[in-house]
Amino acid sequence: MLKKMKSNEKMKQLMTNYYMMGFASEHVSWITSGAPVEILYAMDIYPFYPENHSALFGAAKQGTYYAEVAEKLGFSRDLCSYARCDIGCVVSSVNVPNPTFLFACNNICNTVVKWYEVLSRIYKVPLFFLDTPFVRKELKENYIRYVHDQLVEFIDFAEKITGKELSDLKLRKTLQLALKGVKAYKDALLMGRNKPSPLTAFDAFINMAPIVCLRGTEYPINFYEEMKLELEDRVKKGIAAVDDEKIRLLWDNIPIWYRLKWLGEFFASRNTCIVADTYTNAWSWMIVKDKSNVLESLAETYIFIYLNVGIEHMAKAINDLVNIYDVDGVVIHSNRSCKPYSFGQYEIQKMIEVPSVVIEADMVDERVFSEAQIVTRLEAFLEMLK
Amino acid sequence: MIVAGIDVGSLTAKCVLFEEKVIAYSIAKVTPDLENTAKAVYSDAVKKAGVSAEYIVATGYGRNKVSFANLKVTEITCHAFGAKSIFPSCRTVIDIGGQDSKVIAVENGVKNFVMNDKCAAGTGRFLEVMASALNVDVSKLGELDEKADKPVNISSTCTVFAESEVVSYIAQGEKVENIVAGLHNAIASRIAAMAKRIDLKPDVVLTGGVAKNKGVKRALEEILQIKILVPEEPQIVGAIGAAIVGKNYASRGRKSERF
CATH class of the missing domain: 3.30.420.40 (ATPase, nucleotide binding domain)
Incomplete structure (x- = not known):
């Protein structure tokens, strides 16, 4: 019933090559999803994303198994399931590119601080921790200076460990590529504005890995341009992602990876299309600010990201998406794992311009998912919107 | 038809x-x-x-x-x-069923709703577990509530922890009536927390099997400071x-x- 995109296959190839590249690389840095990867690519350091790796395991329904491995070591079940799954994989000797060093940025959450300290102890490699101040109301100049100075330190740190020197020209080129990649990605996502939409948020989730992991290389540019062509072709031929699209919704929070297909079918069979989501759009908002100083631009970009801002900013971002994609309602996933993403959702709910429903689950830990409860909430919500 | x-x-x-x-x-x-x-x-x-x-x-x-x-x-x-x-004057429904509870804003159908999370606290099951710990019939809880003079404080919202609190109150020789009223207050505060997420407008109608229990109605009216209607x-x-x-x-x- 779900209409698979051709891009899914290309994405699989691309990401397989990306993982292979990691094993062939001289220097590998493990990195959090919201850290400035452009610096690594500019220095030919391979970035490995534990979060993406855990999401893959979640989608393959193996996440709970590895989370339990970590729990047996004493890690609390209340800890993020990406972290538990990752630590479980590491101690189970799942084949991953070994890190030369670790690069964690707390603009997505503060769990990464302790998580990466654990990794640092396991692998006995140095950790660089980039601290981004939280933007409650406005982004202040001294935040930018503070992060800028840490970026200078980070470059020094990476140069010393790898013996390589960062070329300013190459960093600028990498940023250009990142910018182009983000634009191509955003344009592909925006195809969801069509009525009916040629893609669902589930297609976006499946195909988001390149913009996360390969941002700053040529790959995402080509990949998302092709994805957009495929979607344009669907629009031209009158192919909708969901037959007889009657209700358009927005998804908030990280997907429930192990239920992606199930949710996709649930909505499709009820003529409902989730046309966009806040998670994949978080990377579409990563437009590098144009400042004469490259590191200041990077600093500003990475401070002002979705999970590092106050709820007024978050509500505004959601309302913008509500208007851009013209949706009838919002499905809010209260994610047991992701506290910064889920905290404030009930407040945000009051600030959203369309009706919304909260479902409780977890991105990787299947034990948290209660099917009957979620079906009732979602069905009642759809009955309410009809 | x-x-x-x-x-x-x-x-x-x-x-x-x-x-x-x-x-x-x-x-x-x-x-x-x-x-x-x-x-x-x-x-x-x-x-x-x-x-x-x-x-x-x-x-x-x-x-x-x-x-x-x-x-x-x-x-x-x-x-x-x-x-x-x-x-017909109903604007809000509080439904407390066997395994879940919900607060529904009504306006030509459903305007908004909230449900309890994956937990038995604030449901009929909570009261069944407690009635069995107290060795009383669940249908008698309402009457017992009326006779309470000083309801105890049940601080746990979790059914399992609340049950052990009840057991320790029994051990301390606390009156069953006061424990029952304390339990009704606990369930009501749980529901009130949910009700705050939506705009609670009068008239409020209490439905579901638990609405037969007068003690729950009493506790909800006290905590929400609002009159509650219960169907026959x-x-x-x-x-x-x-x-x-x-x-x-x-x-x-x-x-x-x-x-």
């Missing part, structure tokens, strides 16, 4: 035969075989009414297991329609709503999907 509303909940199944008003109803304990439970409760209602239904709507957790139903609708929508038909038979409100939804749906030639 005679419509049947069948509400297969987590603990009980309810069936209502409805024309302009309720003709007959039946309530039965749920067995693991939901389809047969639904059949049995339906035949019982038919026997009482002496007529059968032309159209059948299923609701509740077991709705998708009722294969002979013409339409399946969630209990949230049904409670809203059911409560509104009994009290609160347990069948979902089934009544299902029948009404079915009536509306069928009378529109089943063309419009709107209830």
